[in-house]
Amino acid sequence: MGRTSDAKERILSAAQTLIELRGYSALGVAEICKAAGVPKGSFYYFFTSKEDLALAVIDEHWAGQRGNWHRILQNDDPPLQRLRQLFEATEADQRAGQQSCGTVSGCLFGNLTLEMSNQTEALRERLQQIFEAQVDMVEKVIAEARERDEVTVADTHEAARSVVAQLEGQVLFAKLYNNTQRLNALWTNCLALLGAAAPRPSSLTTDEPSAVSTG
Amino acid sequence: MGRTSDAKERILSAAQTLIELRGYSALGVAEICKAAGVPKGSFYYFFTSKEDLALAVIDEHWAGQRGNWHRILQNDDPPLQRLRQLFEATEADQRAGQQSCGTVSGCLFGNLTLEMSNQTEALRERLQQIFEAQVDMVEKVIAEARERDEVTVADTHEAARSVVAQLEGQVLFAKLYNNTQRLNALWTNCLALLGAAAPRPSSLTTDEPSAVSTG
Known part of the structure; x- marks a missing residue:
């Protein structure tokens, strides 16, 4: 056994x-x-088939990622900070992948969506379920932020979709340029998409991550 | 001959x-x-090879798309309206593709980026050049809008990247759901990413396209 x-x-x-x-x-x-x-x-x-294996790979990868997303998005920090942590974790994951195989491989679900979702209905359905679950998780955090008057967005579901779409689009660029720094824009863009006030005003007007002085 | x-x-x-x-x-x-x-x-x-053919396919597709983007982004309409027209043209293209082959096939360049950019340097370089050209075209329009005080974004290049990333992310969802209406969010999101005032205030607070009464 x-x-x-x-x-x-x-x-x-x-x-x-x-x-x-x-x-x-x-x-x-x-x-x-x-x-x-x-x-x-x-x-x-x-x-039973290669497709059957692909579904199992997707399920296993999502089981791990869903656990990470839950841990981050349901912790006790303020809601917008949790979204920021999600973007930082995404960058860290892509950087770890780059270090282990020499190149940014992108999001497994995004990759398979563009490669396969118009070819096999079983993969399309499974990938839809995963992205819907991601959007639902992000939406809950946005709704919390709205209850605290930290964001002004009217439709939290549509806003969550847009945050996840932006994430996929920037991961695409990180893969294209083999450069995870492309993901630095996610936090600023998320604040803009949600109609949020930045915790520190400067972060809305520059694209630099917070500067940490080691001097 | x-x-x-x-x-x-x-x-x-x-x-x-x-x-x-x-x-x-x-x-x-x-x-x-x-x-x-x-x-x-x-x-x-x-x-000389399948890769050589793929580069030729990319070049030919880009020659056509670049012409369309130029025609739209350099016309005489106000700059933000030109961006809106670009999103509408993208949706029309995807809808036409869906009607001809039954399924939304997405962006050829985005598809090839996620499938191949980490595997062949020749494809990676060509796709980088194309996305850079797209970002440059969008950036010029954003700079015009900023000169007219219609947007507040500080870094026009970074903003243009984010608009193109959002476009790719939403096209990914349009392909995943075989539904071009996913692209309706592009205009509202573009305004948010650019820190723009909406031409009509309601479009920043709802996700509906402009309602047309036929009654």
Whole structure:
């Protein structure tokens, strides 16, 4: 049993790495099994198809990311600070990925949306569910900020969609330029999209992150 | 000579359609030639590789889109209205694509960025050049709007990047939901990102497009 369970994990882990590096279409089951060090027969013991595996990779990645998003977005800090922490965590994740594989690989869900959502309905539906869950989580925080009169936006759901869309768009640029500093704009833009007053007025008029003096 | 030139155009046209429908990795040269009705030998007469073809597809698509962007962004209307027209043209393009192939295929450049920019440097560089040109075009319009005191944003280049990032993010959602109405948010969000006063105050506080009564 121990070995069997380990094989499934190895296939999932290898598939996630390969999908992040090269997308879904370019991969074959044989290559995934080789990278996982697992015979091809094991693959079909756990997964009915490559699409079935992709759904499992998406689910596993989302289980981890959802936990992180919940931890950040439901902590005790003021609501807008939690959104800022979410952007900082996104940048840290992309930077860690860049350090481990040499290039910013972007958001797994955004990548698969642009590559596959118009081709397989099963992937489209799963990705829709994930983005809807992200928007719902962000919307709750925006609603809290509005209750505190920190943002002026009228439609919190639409605003949350726009914040997540901006996040995906800036991650696209971070991948294109292999530069996670592109994500610095997220906080300022989020404040603008929400009609928020900046905690420090200067952060609305410059695109620099808060300067920390080490001198 | 007429037939030769026609073969190249047919290959380019078939490749663009197939890349929009199924991405780059999933395609083979044989399939492209079959769709174009051209023998495989002709392919290698015009293109050294599939990547070489992809660069040609990108260039041709950008030549057309750049012309449209110039026509819209350099017309005689007030600058913010030109940005609105750009978003409306983007939605019209995506809707036309949806009507012709049944599904929103998204932005060719955004699709290829997330699928390929971390895999081939030639595609990465070409896509960077195109997005930089888009940002420069948008920035000129924002600078005009700032001269007219219609927007308050300090860094026009950073603001233009954010407008293009938001555009890519919302197109991603339009593709995910196969629904071009997702792009309705672009205008309101653009005004918010630029610190602009809305031409009609209501458009900053609702997410509805201007209501037209037919009653």
